[in-house]
Amino acid sequence: MIRMFILSEVDIIHEALVINGAVFNDRPAFLGIMSGSGSKKGMVALESGPFHRYQRLFTREIMRALGIGCVKGEKHFTKSLTELCQHLTESTGRPLDARTTLSSFVFYSFSVFFFGNASDNNQALIKLRDSPTELLHQNPAFILASNILPKHFVEQLMPNKKKLTDSFLEIFQGRRQQQQLKDDTWSTDTSLDSFLDGILAIQKQYMNKNNSSSSSVHDAGNQGDGNHSNVMDKAAAALAPDEHYMQMFFDFFTVGAETSLVELLWVLQMVMLYPEWQRRIQEELDQVVGTEDAPSLLHKRRLHATMATISEVYRFRPVAALGAPHRVTQDMFLRGYFIPEGSYILTNIYAAHHDSKLWKEPDTFDPGRFLDAGGKFKIPNRMVTFSAGQRSCPGEMWTRSLIFLYITTILQKFTLRFPDNEDRPDVMGEPGINYSPCEFKICAVPR
Ligand code: HEM
Numbered sequence: 001m002i003r004m005f006i007l008s009e010v011d012i013i014h015e016a017l018v019i020n021g022a023v024f025n026d027r028p029a030f031l032g033i034m035s036g037s038g039s040k041k042g043m044v045a046l047e048s049g050p051f052h053r054y055q056r057l058f059t060r061e062i063m064r065a066l067g068i069g070c071v072k073g074e075k076h077f078t079k080s081l082t083e084l085c086q087h088l089t090e091s092t093g094r095p096l097d098a099r100t101t102l103s104s105f106v107f108y109s110f111s112v113f114f115f116g117n118a119s120d121n122n123q124a125l126i127k128l129r130d131s132p133t134e135l136l137h138q139n140p141a142f143i144l145a146s147n148i149l150p151k152h153f154v155e156q157l158m159p160n161k162k163k164l165t166d167s168f169l170e171i172f173q174g175r176r177q178q179q180q181l182k183d184d185t186w187s188t189d190t191s192l193d194s195f196l197d198g199i200l201a202i203q204k205q206y207m208n209k210n211n212s213s214s215s216s217v218h219d220a221g222n223q224g225d226g227n228h229s230n231v232m233d234k235a236a237a238a239l240a241p242d243e244h245y246m247q248m249f250f251d252f253f254t255v256g257a258e259t260s261l262v263e264l265l266w267v268l269q270m271v272m273l274y275p276e277w278q279r280r281i282q283e284e285l286d287q288v289v290g291t292e293d294a295p296s297l298l299h300k301r302r303l304h305a306t307m308a309t310i311s312e313v314y315r316f317r318p319v320a321a322l323g324a325p326h327r328v329t330q331d332m333f334l335r336g337y338f339i340p341e342g343s344y345i346l347t348n349i350y351a352a353h354h355d356s357k358l359w360k361e362p363d364t365f366d367p368g369r370f371l372d373a374g375g376k377f378k379i380p381n382r383m384v385t386f387s388a389g390q391r392s393c394p395g396e397m398w399t400r401s402l403i404f405l406y407i408t409t410i411l412q413k414f415t416l417r418f419p420d421n422e423d424r425p426d427v428m429g430e431p432g433i434n435y436s437p438c439e440f441k442i443c444a445v446p447r
Pocket residue numbers: 017043044045046251252253255256257259260263318319320323324325326385386387388390391392393394395396398399
C-alpha cells in the first residue's frame with residue numbers, strides 16, 4: 001500500500017521540500033508513465049539525483065544567459081505583444097473569447113523563447129500556435145489509462161506528443177547544422193537567441209570538453225568538490241543523446257505554456273471583476289510609463305498597485321493548486337508524523353495560500369494586503385505559487401515576466417470589460433489538473 005500525505009501549510013511545505021529536500025524531492029513512477037517519458041528522461045518525471053541536478057543547473061544557466069526576468073529577456077515577448085495589441089485594436093471592443101484569443105500569443109511567446117526565429121517555419125509549431133489546445137489537449141481519461149496500459153498503447157493515445165517531439169527534433173537538428181558552421185568559442189557565455197541555442201551550446205561544451213575550462217555548466221555545479229564534477233560529467237554523458245532534450249522540450253511545453261496561459265487568464269479575469277484595481281493599475285501606468293513608451297520590467301519597482309494585484313492573483317488563484325506529486329526516498333518523521341519510504345507527497349498550494357493564520361480574510365480578493373501604509377508594494381514571502389526547493393518551477397522567472405508585460409501592455413492601451421448583458425463568470429473557477437478560470441469573454445476598449 002502506498003500512502004499519500006498532503007502538506008497544506010507553507011511552513012510544512014518548506015520544511016519538507018527545502019530543509020529535507022534530499023528525502024522529499026523524488027517523483028512517483030506514475031508521473032513518468034503519464035508523460036510517456038519514464039523516470040529517466042525529461043525533467044518533470046525525472047528521478048532525483050545527478051541527472052536531475054545537472055538539468056536544473058544548465059537550465060538555470062541558460063535562463064540567466066538569455067536574461068529571463070531582466071530587461072535583456074524582454075525581446076522574447078516583443079513581437080507577440082505587438083501582434084496582440086494589433087489584434088485587440090482590430091476587434092474594436094467586440095467580445096472575444098479570452099482563452100482562444102490569448103493562447104496563440106502566449107504559445108508564440110513560448111516558442112520564440114524556446115526556439116527563436118527557428119520556429120517560424122516549422123509547420124507543427126505554426127499549427128500549435130493556431131490551435132494550441134488541439135495539439136496539447138489530452139482526454140483526462142488518458143491519465144487513468146496510462147497507469148495500466150502498456151507503453152506502445154500509451155504512445156498511440158498520445159499522437160500529439162509524437163507530432164510535437166518530431167517537430168522539436170527537426171528544429172533542433174536544423175539549428176545545430178547552422179551552428180556547427182560557427183567557431184568553437186560559441187558557448188552559453190556568448191549571446192544566445194533562444195533556449196534551444198543554450199542546449200546546443202551545452203551539447204557542444206560536452207563534446208569539446210577540453211575547451212570547457214572557462215565558465216561552464218560543470219563549473220557552475222562544482223562547489224570545490226572533485227567528485228561532484230565527476231558525477232556531473234557522467235550526468236552530461238548520459239543526457240547527451242538528442243532524445244533527452246526532446247523530452248525536456250516536451251515537458252517544458254506541456255507543463256509551462258498551459259500553466260502560464262491559465263495564470264494570465266486569472267489575472268485578466270480578476271482585473272475585470274474588480275475594475276477599481278484595473279483603474280488603479282491604469283492610473284499608475286499613465287504616471288510611471290506614460291502612453292508613448294512600452295512598459296518594461298524596469299518599471300516594476302514603481303508600479304506598486306500592479307505588482308500587488310498580480311501577487312494577489314498568485315495567492316488567490318494559484319494555477320498549480322496541488323503542485324506536482326513528490327515521492328519520499330527513505331523513512332522520515334515530519335512534525336511527528338511517520339512518513340514511510342515510497343509515500344507520495346502533494347503540496348496543497350491553494351490551502352497554504354488561504355490559511356487564515358497567515359492571511360486576513362483569505363477568501364477575499366484584496367491586492368491591498370500587499371501594499372504598505374504609503375501605498376508601496378510589499379514583496380510577499382509566504383507564498384509557494386511555484387513551489388519551493390530543488391523541484392520548484394524552473395519557469396518561474398519566465399512566467400513572471402510574461403504576466404507582468406502582458407498585463408501592463410494591455411492595460412496601458414485598453415480597458416477590459418465583460419460584454420454587456422452577460423453573466424459574470426464564477427470566481428471559483430473550474431478544478432482540474434490546472435486550476436482554471438471559467439470561460440469568459442473580453443471586450444478590449446481602446447483608451
Ligand atoms: C503560472 C505559471 C506556472 C506555475 C504556477 C508553475 C508552477 C509549478 C509547480 C507548483 C511545480 C511543481 C514543483 C514541485 O514539484 O514541487 C512546477 C514544476 C515545473 N514547472 Fe512550472 N509553473 C508555471 C510555469 C512554468 C513554465 C513557463 C515552465 C517552463 C518554462 C515550467 C516548467 C516546469 C517544469 C519543467 C517543472 C518540473 C520541475 C522539476 O521536476 O524539477 N513551469 N511548476
